[in-house]
Amino acid sequence: MNEQGLYSITELTHEFGITTRTLRFYEGKNLLNPHREGRKRLYTSRDRARLVLILRGKRLGFSLAEIREIIEMYDLEPGESGQIQRLLECIAKHRSKLVEKREDIDEILSEMARVTAVASQRLDELKK
Numbered sequence: 001m002n003e004q005g006l007y008s009i010t011e012l013t014h015e016f017g018i019t020t021r022t023l024r025f026y027e028g029k030n031l032l033n034p035h036r037e038g039r040k041r042l043y044t045s046r047d048r049a050r051l052v053l054i055l056r057g058k059r060l061g062f063s064l065a066e067i068r069e070i071i072e073m074y075d076l077e078p079g080e081s082g083q084i085q086r087l088l089e090c091i092a093k094h095r096s097k098l099v100e101k102r103e104d105i106d107e108i109l110s111e112m113a114r115v116t117a118v119a120s121q122r123l124d125e126l127k128k
Contacts, residue, residue, distance in 0.1 A: 007043040007047070009034075023041075031050060032051060061094045061097075
């Protein structure tokens with residue numbers, strides 16, 4: 001960060017372990033809006049905070065549309081409370097999907113264990 005509270009693309013990519021292509025992608029989706037000084041991009045503390053939210057949303061499995069909606073709600077009525085409410089709704093939706101997937105995986109693993117036991121037993125019988 002420089003004396004004006006701005007971050008370079010290199011600083012952000014190193015801090016968050018992402019590529020410049022990733023940052024430019026988020027810019028292209030209008031999720032980040034850096035200032036330009038010639039060819040140099042300078043990101044504000046607000047851009048950095050938005051990047052934190054974008055990356056957190058991606059880790060949670062949110063779509064870019066959901067991330068954009070949540071981020072943009074901060075500046076709209078009802079503001080932060082609405083933003084948090086929408087965040088909780090998205091988390092509940094994605095959690096439900098993950099629980100369902102986990103149940104499916106557990107069922108498949110159980111079936112694989114049953115088939116493995118039966119196949120191993122049959123193989124032992126054939127060897128005798």
